[in-house]
Amino acid sequence: MSDNTALSKFIETTAAEYGIPGVSVGIFADGREIFASHGVTSIENPLPVDEHTLFALGSISKITTSTALMRLVAEGKVDLDAPVRRYVPELTLLDEEHAAAITIKQLLNHTAGLDWSIINDTGEGEDGLAKFVASLAEIPLIGEPGGRSSYSQAGFNLLGRVVENVTGQTFEKAVATMVLEPIGQAESFYLRDDIMTRRFSAGHEREENGELSVSRIWKGTRANNPGGGLASTVSDQLRLARYHLGDGRTESGEIVLPGDVIRLMREKTVDLRASLLGDAHGLCWFLRTIDGVQTAGHGGSGYGQFGEFLIVPERDFAIVVLSNASPDSIVCNQAIVRWALEHYLNVIDKDPEPMPYNDSRAREIIGVYANDAMTITVTADDGALNLECVIKPEIRAASETPMPQDHPPFPFGLLPGDEYIITSGSFQGQRGFFSRDDSGTVTGIDLGGRLFPRAS
Template sequence: MVPTHPDVAALTERVQALMLEHKVPGVALGLIVDGEAHTAAFGVTNAEHPLPVTEDTLFQIGSITKTYTALALMRLVERSELDLDTPIRLHLPEFRLVDEEVAARVTLRHLLTHTGSWPGDFFEKQGDGDDALARYVARMADLEQTLPLGEVYSYNNAGFALAGRLLEVRTGQSVEAAIRDLVLQPLGLQASFFFPNEVMTRRFAVGHFELERGAEPVVARDWYVGRYAAAMGGLVTSVTDQLRYARFWLNGGVSETGERLLSPATIAQMREPYLPASPVASIGLAWHVRDVDGVQLMSHGGGTNGQIAQLTLAPEHGVAVSVLTNALNGSELVTALLGEVLERLLGVKVPAPEPLTLSPEDLEPYAGRYRGRPNGEIFEFRPANGGLILEFSPGDYSAFADRPAPPPVPPRQVALTSERTFVITEGEGKGAQGEFLRDASGAVRWVRAGRVLERIDPA
């Protein structure tokens, strides 16, 4: 489609420049502006077997799937078949964690707000049968608490797998069938799928990564995320279907055919900030929400093995942007493009964080190693150049065939922007922000970059 809206035309040109800059093989862009949908597609689906990306090409959207899972669950809440604040043991009496007291108190609200606070990046395939998710949830019995239940946001994939299992039990269907019946079909999302045999007969994108910074993209394998991950990140869709889904949220819970799936009160509840999730955003029910110069945004990103996606909405302004890429470094393209979308279409500019230059003595409280669980990834910070050098070790992914260890990441320069927050100023992920969290004594105990990692020793 050739864009006629001048701002949309400028943004599509910008995508092409960013693709070349970041060596992203393929991108699909979707925008809703002034009530009109615009799509554009660039590049190829696969560096080894290239086909042109089109508006109908299917991409993995990863964790954007969590908003579909939440929508399905909130439809059951509105029907009084579920409750946000009732312990899920009412429906899943077999659910176990290492901490029995926590397992007995976990609610759907904890799951949808990422406040379960057990290790969330627990990835373990359990086969392709209809019992895969039940088997996965049973394995959660080995997960220990990282933080107290309900008090701190820490991104939690395992929590959404558990939410998917709750959906299965309450509907008597597989999670894929439940999301299809409660979300995909009512919204007319005919190009949205979970299973490889549904995708492989259509044009679809494969993931890519760089073996080293600046190298040509290499195809990432495995492609399929596995049935255990359906509710947390298994959906495959087109940019056209993403815009149809976005329009539902812009319309306040009403599909394009006029069917109301959620009440205005529930939509408002899902957009309401619940807890801080980062230096710039809070978590609602599944959605990340933030205010940029008076403009309310709701968004979610997604990443699989070599694919990065982003969906951002400004409901009060009728604006939506969907970006689908087939490269890990598509995250850098997405970050750059979203800033320009907000400025061109909404007239707001995301304020750049202001780095502080501090002495080694001022930086010493933050220096040290921080470990994630259950895979043991390490963030190590050490003072340098008036800020901190961040070195990342990926941990052990050997047990998870669908989640190979990422390629090595060179050390990155980090600057504090307050006594709590920091920004990456040089290197991979430049512009990304995180924060240090303190314990009751005031000592720096954790670092949060989406997930919370616990300090294990000083540098």
């Protein structure tokens, strides 16, 4: 069976198992590109998905944003260790010393001490990002600058404002000029008018009865473009992956990033604990050792569309997976990535086994945890632990557009050292940990790289 046939067959089987309308996959292995797709763009207006179908990338967009930012670093226009205020003097936070201390590098590796984000709509005009940055005066601060890593969408949107102020262009124009055009990514767009005239995937949400419906939100507001607003294709993202596997030269010979800067982005800057996303952060990249092999990657999600982007530099390998149904695209995409790693590289990726249920440990962690947008409730029933993560009712009520559905509670098990793993459901394999204060009291939970402080 050829590689293309085996890949196509596995994608078809996996998409059917998880009920995913459309999946597109691109792989770079042994010096060649391999593409395979299955299904349709939308259950309402079904068109075939292929490697040139646009998907909403969600946080995979951060790879492009960081590539643009690092070009400014390479050109001497931005200093990684400089305070953000050097480039965004208008930045105001709840604490003046905190605002003055945050550096560019801390935004890139999520150690700036900013909460996940501010949920607001600052419009689709060219001032949308500037207005969003002004709203950061109200964002909760969850740690000291340069301390622990906690994933922050707001921090990457702030980096977008750095790009605007340094270049004097809108974020979208600057990224197109510095990254998309020289690398040859002709199928990547931020603005809806550019997207709607091309074939694009619709996101889907799973209803309570198990049926899928099309999400009526396609992507977030313009201010969210740096952190999660790029629409692109598997073909274009594989082109970006190949660029990051290279020496910094594009196909035309232009240097977007010097080779040493590309490698710098993959150097560890901060350790991560108990995260399926990675063992450490580079500059944007999640770094992870899988079966003894070093990888760099990033995932993305939003409004019923999900993606995985992974490179294995020492093996000159890359894979991009994009699909369009919430929440089961997560496990579908991960299954495809794991299959490809084993099939092409003989690299095995598997989950750790949780420890047996322990009632005294369970009593320490049950309770409510919350950030600005979501609430996590940990319960223990009949010798089993469950984790429920829901959008806060006031956030849902204030939203002018429909928001993704909440998921039922997930069973999870504890691992050594206050770590845990979700054991079944659409988030199976997701890992995190509980944090404690100096007295040993549990004070927070990490999920998806984000801190949720204990509320009760």
